[in-house]
Amino acid sequence: MIISFGLLLLFFAMLVVILQRIQAHDHSFSSYAVGNRSFSARYQAMSFLNTWYPGAMFTAFGGMAAASGVISFYVLSYSLLTVMLMYLMAHTVWIWGDTFNLNTQPDLFALRFNSRLIRTVAALIGIISGIPWLVLGMQALGEMFKYLSLGALSFSQSVMLGVAVIAVRQFWTVKIGMRGVVISDYFQGMVAYVLGSLTLLALITWLIVSKGIHLANLPIEQFDLPGIGSAQGPLYLFSLILTGALGGWCWPYIFVRLFTAKGVNSLKKSAALATPLSMLFGAALLIFGMLGSALPEVKAHPNEVWFIVSQQAGGVWLLGLAGVILLAASMGHIDGNIQATGAQLANDLLGNYVNLDTRQMILFSKLGMLAITLLSSWLACLQLPALFSLAVLAYQGIIQLAVPQFLGIFWKKGNATAAISSMSIGFISAIWLEIQFPGSIPWAYGLTSGAVALLLNLFIYVILSWGLSQSHAEQQRVAALFRLVHR
């Protein structure tokens, strides 16, 4: 326990040294909320990965690969497709962001659809949907501390320790804002995905060479994908990949990465840097999980595959390193979520109705981050039985932002009524369907509740965009927006 916790402490101390050296720049809200759009491609790439892949990748998706096999690869497909999507929208979003000083995702909605209400609706959907995932992230850290304590800590003690660590870490998120998040993401990302990938490759080698486990030895069911006549339905995999790829950019803490880059070149270069690392990390993790499933201990506890194999291969030192890697991945995701939520509370909820100066915006953003940290910490310490179901519900809900967001970026025709109606009806439909048919909809051939609602959402958006005429002034305004990005 001293070794494993000592390694965690060493990592945390190094992180604090880095954070302490960062100067807070808060002469404008843009400096605080998007780091003054100043980050180069390598920072952008690592910041994207560190926010995209949470620590739960090692437990939930590593565990899924161990328990269910090749279907877990859907996470790799959608994670790479979402970068392709970023490449396509980078130019438009960054130019609009820079020209109109956009700081949050709802800012973009408000600009494109010329509506104050849409800013509130998008922010509320984003904030409400993000909380269950924040709480789950904190609880996942508790699972990690429990394993690393080698039985010395109970689950509730471990969760409280995890919450305490992540809450202390937020001192710097609140103090420095986005600048601190991105710079620390670079360090955390190097540990989580560069060191993490190398560790995964070493563990795969150990499983093959020392344990004689090969993919060919695994049960044939591990390689099945749901097709016609399957229990999940023939469109299940399609649904998972589609909603994953589109949904990624609906999370406010992912979307805001588009505003932190110092230019379109920086964004596109970051995509070219992040994708190979994302592929290496994702493929290595999932193959590792599948190979690990051959161990009896993993078969009994698939979600602990990362810790079980690390401990068996390299004892307590490697177990400690596995903990450091998971902590680094978790921190990036949680920090990003808290930072984006604080910025939205000040900018899109309070600032949408009350005139705030720069100092007040930053103050309310900091207070928002503090409040969301305390609320999530408190919720994480409670045993909430429906938390995971709430998180699934939240995901099906937030992807409803995708239709007005992507069509708004790529199509001139949409209007505020279409956008607000489609995403609100989509959000309510997704939640209603998930409550009525938890897990799967019997008549939808494997489409998830979010995917079915997305179709309805798209239909409403297109019909209202064609059916409702816009004023001449609004048409001119939207045309001018698109002229800015057409070269």
Place this chain on the structure above:
Amino acid sequence: MMSHPHTVIIRGWFAFNAIVSLTPPVYWFASQLQTDLWGMPATVCYFLLISFSITASIVYAYLDQLRNGTLES
């Protein structure tokens, strides 16, 4: 927006990636294949090949725009 003639190739490649990732008959077919490809089960190869194609297309798109000077600062 990308304006170089290579844009067609890149957009076509991106579209191909989306189609093979999302079209159900493609993965149903991969799941039906009983034979191993390069010593790996067909479904694992299917996902790895798609992942490689997406990665290569993004890197190619960036390098192409960089080479042709169509990347904005």
